[in-house]
Amino acid sequence: MSESWKRxxxxxxxxxxPGLAFYHPYAEDxxxxxxxxxxxxxxxxxxxxxxxxxxxxxxxxxxVMLSLKYECLTSMYRFLVVTIFVFVxxxxxxxxxxxxxxxxxxxxxxxxxxxxxxxxLQLPLQLFLFINENTLPQPLDRIMQLIMIIMxxxxxxxxxxxxxxxxxxxxxxFHIMKFQLVSESKSDLDLRLKSE
Numbered sequence: 411m412s413e414s415w416k417r418x419x420x421x422x423x424x425x426x427x428p429g430l431a432f433y434h435p436y437a438e439d440x441x442x443x444x445x446x447x448x449x450x451x452x453x454x455x456x457x458x459x460x461x462x463x464x465x466x467x468x469x470x471x472x473x474v475m476l477s478l479k480y481e482c483l484t485s486m487y488r489f490l491v492v493t494i495f496v497f498v499x500x501x502x503x504x505x506x507x508x509x510x511x512x513x514x515x516x517x518x519x520x521x522x523x524x525x526x527x528x529x530x531l532q533l534p535l536q537l538f539l540f541i542n543e544n545t546l547p548q549p550l551d552r553i554m555q556l557i558m559i560i561m562x563x564x565x566x567x568x569x570x571x572x573x574x575x576x577x578x579x580x581x582x583x584f585h586i587m588k589f590q591l592v593s594e595s596k597s598d599l600d601l602r603l604k605s606e
Contacts, residue, residue, distance in 0.1 A: 449579045450513050451572035457564045458509050464561065465502060468554050479546045487544050494535055501531050509565065513572055518580060521573045528566055536562060 472495060480488060505527040512520030539545060540555040547555070 447579065449516055449572075449575050451568055451575065454509070454513050454565060454568035454572045457561055457568060458506060458513065461558075461561045461565070462506055462510075464557065465506070468558055469499065471550055471554050475548055475551050479548065482546055484544070491539075491545050494539065498532070498535050498539070501527055501535070505532055509569065513569075516576050516579070518573065518576055521569065521576060525566070525569045525573055528562060528569065533559075533562055533566070 476491065476495065483491065505524055508520045508527065509524035511517065512522075512524050536555060536559050540547070540552065540559060545551075
């Protein structure tokens with residue numbers, strides 16, 4: 411009775427929560443069964459969450475500060491700062507979405523896109539807004555940019571770790587599935603030969 415109860419509960423839980431299978435290396439039939447392990451990175455997810463919460467505050471303060479100092483900027487820096495802000499806003503939204511989806515769903519392309527956007531675009535632009543004195547940064551600008559850069563650096567390190575962990579896990583899963591398919595096809599061939 412208890413074995414049938416286990417199967418029933420497992421079947422129902424697989425239908426309600428697909429992908430959370432139980433992995434046991436010593437299965438009853440002697441084979442190796444592939445289960446799913448959750449490899450999402452908690453520090454990355456927490457950092458993304460805090461960044462999503464902080465982003466509207468950064469956006470409002472940056473727009474207010476830009477409007478206050480806009481007249482004091484040279485015409486070249488007016489164009490440059492506005493262009494960079496628009497670009498940072500678009501890239502940040504895309505970057506946070508890719509990081510969130512890539513980490514929770516353990517999708518390597520989204521995580522790689524998140525990490526590359528962070529390194530190649532967002533970090534240089536945020537550093538430009540933080541370091542360049544010709545943009546006339548105010549204390550509020552400095553504080554908000556510093557917080558964004560700190561979160562970005564945390565996400566770079568944790569994102570790299572999450573990407574590496576997910577890639578290793580997917581590679582191991584692929585190899586186990588490959589070996590299972592080979593062993594199943596070999597046993598099917600043995601059964602056909604015995605039946606003939």
